[in-house]
Amino acid sequence: RKEVEQDPGPFNVPEGATVAFNCTYSNSASQSFFWYRQDCRKEPKLLMSVYSSGNEDGRFTAQLNRASQYISLLIRDSKLSDSATYLCAVNPNFGNEKLTFGTGTRLTIIP
Amino acid sequence: EAGVAQSPRYKIIEKRQSVAFWCNPISGHATLYWYQQILGQGPKLLIQFQNNGVVDDSQLPKDRFSAERLKGVDSTLKIQPAKLEDSAVYLCASSSRDTNFYGYTFGSGTRLTVV
Numbered sequence: 001r002k003e004v005e006q007d008p009g010p011f012n013v014p015e016g017a018t019v020a021f022n023c024t025y026s027n028s029a030s031q032s033f034f035w036y037r038q039d040c041r042k043e044p045k046l047l048m049s050v051y052s053s054g055n056e057d058g059r060f061t062a063q064l065n066r067a068s069q070y071i072s073l074l075i076r077d078s079k080l081s082d083s084a085t086y087l088c089a090v091n092p093n094f095g096n097e098k099l100t101f102g103t104g105t106r107l108t109i110i111p
Numbered sequence: 112e113a114g115v116a117q118s119p120r121y122k123i124i125e126k127r128q129s130v131a132f133w134c135n136p137i138s139g140h141a142t143l144y145w146y147q148q149i150l151g152q153g154p155k156l157l158i159q160f161q162n163n164g165v166v167d168d169s170q171l172p173k174d175r176f177s178a179e180r181l182k183g184v185d186s187t188l189k190i191q192p193a194k195l196e197d198s199a200v201y202l203c204a205s206s207s208r209d210t211n212f213y214g215y216t217f218g219s220g221t222r223l224t225v226v
Binding site: 006041045049104 | 167220
């Protein structure tokens with residue numbers, strides 16, 4: 001089983017719709033969780049951290065389910081500019097800030 | 112603060128040639144990472160430095176890849192000899208253990224094409 005798994009998509013979603021991605025991780029001791037956004041031919045950029053209590057940033061909501069070992073990202077009222085690849089990242093070791101990334105989920109917002 | 116700097120942005124080489132990439136982390140960041148991202152995949156960690164010491168190089172193909180961070184600041188990653196499957200984007204990132212960990216920032220990467 002891979003350390004971090006994501007559905008690669010692609011997800012083709014009409015503008016204004018709500019879309020959600022999940023990401024599962026294998027190491028139950030994992031400490032920190034993140035979502036990154038990567039535009040075509042660009043480096044990944046940190047989108048948001050994921051906390052046990054869930055966190056929201058505008059139209060984006062991230063949640064962590066430790067019992068089932070997955071994190072999720074919800075995008076509401078999707079915009080054309082949300083088209084990108086979304087990578088989840090997991091820090092598997094306490095005291096070591098190394099991140100393990102999923103393969104990414106490609107999202108295309110359709111006008 | 113200035114971000115992670117990488118050079119060159121692009122490199123095209125023939126197989127069996129050698130190539131080197133350079134990274135300068137965010138000032139004061141003790142930890143530096145090199146990742147390889149093959150098209151359609153997520154970044155894969157090649158090597159992690161803490162100051163000038165190696166923390167994790169378990170996924171570095173040591174028969175052809177080498178990396179160093181001699182003074183605990185900037186770093187170079189070398190491939191010798193290159194293979195076609197080394198075509199990828201090589202990303203550098205850095206982090207500081209002095210602050211809460213909020214993920215890290217990548218440099219713009221070096222896109223390597225091996226022909």
